[in-house]
Amino acid sequence: MAEDPCSCAKSFVHNSVHVDVKDYYGRVLKKTLDLKSNACVAPAQPVPGFIRQALQNVHPEVTARYYGCGLVVPECLEGCRILDLGSGSGRDCYMLSQLVGEKGHVTGIDMTEEQLEVARRYVDYHMQEFGFNKPNVSFVQGYIESLTEAGLQNNSFDIIISNCVVNLSPDKKRVLAEAYSVLKDGGELYFSDVYSSRRLTEEIKNHKVLWGECLGGALWWEDLLRLAEEVGFSPPRLVTANVITVDNKDLQDILGDFKFVSATYRLFKVPKGNAQSRQVVYNGTITGVEDRFVFDCQYTFKVDEVVAVDGEVANILMQSRFVEDFTFQQLGGPSGPCGLKPKASIVNPFELVSQLEKQGPGSATGGCCSTRSAACCK
Template identity: 70%
Template sequence: MTERKKQHDELQKGCFGDATIHEDVKEYYGKILSKTSDLRSNACVTPSQPVPAFILQALKKVHSEVTAKYYGCGLVVPECLEGCSVLDLGCGSGRDCYMLSQLVGEEGHVTGIDMTEDQLAVARKHSDHHMQAFGYKKPNVDFVQGYIEDLTEAGLKKNSFDIIISNCVVNLSPDKRRVLSAAYCVLKDGGELYFSDVYSNKRLSDKIKNDKVLWGECLGGALWWEDLIQLAQEVGFSSPRLVTANVITVDNKELEAIIGDYKFVSATYRLFKIPKISNKGSLVIYNGNITGFEECLEFDNQATFKVNEVVEVDGVLASIFTHSRFANEFTFQPPGTCAGCNVKKIKVGTVNPFELVLQLGTAIMSSSTGGCCSAQPQTSCCK
């Protein structure tokens, strides 16, 4: 048995069957939960933190029934969305899809996929309402029933999406490797998986993994954060970039007794489908042409780019910018070609979400939808 196979078996050890998990999750989100307040932990509740004005404006236009059925663990909104093709894994009632519909514009498109019929019924019910509210002549949102482990089987085409988002859903899957592999398959070259999810500080015990309520509350299926790093790279993604992290609290004595000394965070990572890179870095200069990010662009927990500032980045980040939708937003120069310049060097940011929480000294990090640089809608990087 290979070492990789041993590690995969260890990840799955103690889990009840895939079909059982899927059915239990469907029941939890389709039958047991009727509104957000029914949740028994804050694992799938948006943290109380600043949200950019343009996101709040977009959310206000989402139908109240759709919002009431929302169970995400944060807002997942990367930069440069106008004109893009976006896929939302585990879209549920469609709240994020209808919010993103406004950001991609009528020429962009948003697809939501979910396995729960009851949730999709709510999403589809209000399609016409949203298109009229947004002033669109034709719908730019559709919803597909299927499993996030089998995207092509659900009818989604390979190499067809610019961006995939996911909001507190990957943990609900019994096979995270298949989810990442499926996402990689349907992303275009240079595409991005930008997602928020729940992670543990160590591999979970069988007792936690086999508890139906903890699975439904997004804790029982949480990955040890180090396993995410390994799985992402094995599937083919670039090294994960950690954007934000938030501590999860469980104010429920029954659940606390089962959890014991395990700790959980919600964290946002960004993974890119880019070619294998050389070890050569690059000097990059952010052009400041993204609306709402004219002065600076916060890319992850370490990499912030001020307009016209010369920044030295490593080979991985240089490759991400060169091959993704950010290619036209930077000027690239070989290292050592800017004599006399005041060059800023990006430090390698932490990928450990627990470490990030400790570094910032607070349970609430800056919003995954933006930060000090974010206040306006984004312009297109996909065209």
């Protein structure tokens, strides 16, 4: 049985890690080029034109102070309430504010004063640039381990995104628990972060620069699965993964044979139960991905094609904002008609990276930057 997500999120007090991270992102880093690894640099994957345009509309100073990994853009955003954990200078918030539209809203929370100052400076600029009559973006100072103490309401967000930030927290479980609390039922945590091949040594975890570079606080990927279950989320669905490289020799000597990936996962706040495998048919109703909807690294739904999904995916699709975009059928027999059967889920991001490397260039999975918004949030 899942623990009360609020039980571990009371009387929060920041510690030395937060002080070090604030200093690194507020004073040490002045631009993206100051980073010493590619852990916090977006991978070079094709970005759809509508997202490229949305990013181009963001003020250059906001973009220059952006340090995220990956591009975190889930599907069905129009009219949604979105929360960005560790929003930094606000680049993703301003990009997403265009996709949710005037009826939606994007809230960014960050603990670093210098980053928030940049983000808030350009609210009016972006609303005028986007042609909105009133702001649909706001920024809150606070800790991602303590969202409710920062004034965010429980059960108030359709989607939470996070871009290379959870690893900067010394208490990952608390972050997940708080995210679970402020999400609406059926809501989604869709986030990119850094994961290690095994649990890190104390030397690595205590290294200030490695923390700032998103490596010293990286979770062992298997611990994400455990923590998500303890908090109450559905099992994490791996969307995509990319190898992280460290060019700095001194840092590489400390890291030794530890390996790291930047991976995007989706976690849903849906009721638990004895979910059954089903056949689903994608109706082609999500704007921008009418022909082909990439859900994760295992499931890509083509319009009008019958696909057998496991019980976890069936439950997610039936309980989330995607329910109206699919037609659901009982699975016909042990493997369904025509030999259809659910796919085994791959959750190891290092295995996915290895598979993609074997497949060669152009084999990157879809996911975080492959889709467009649609009117799915009510």
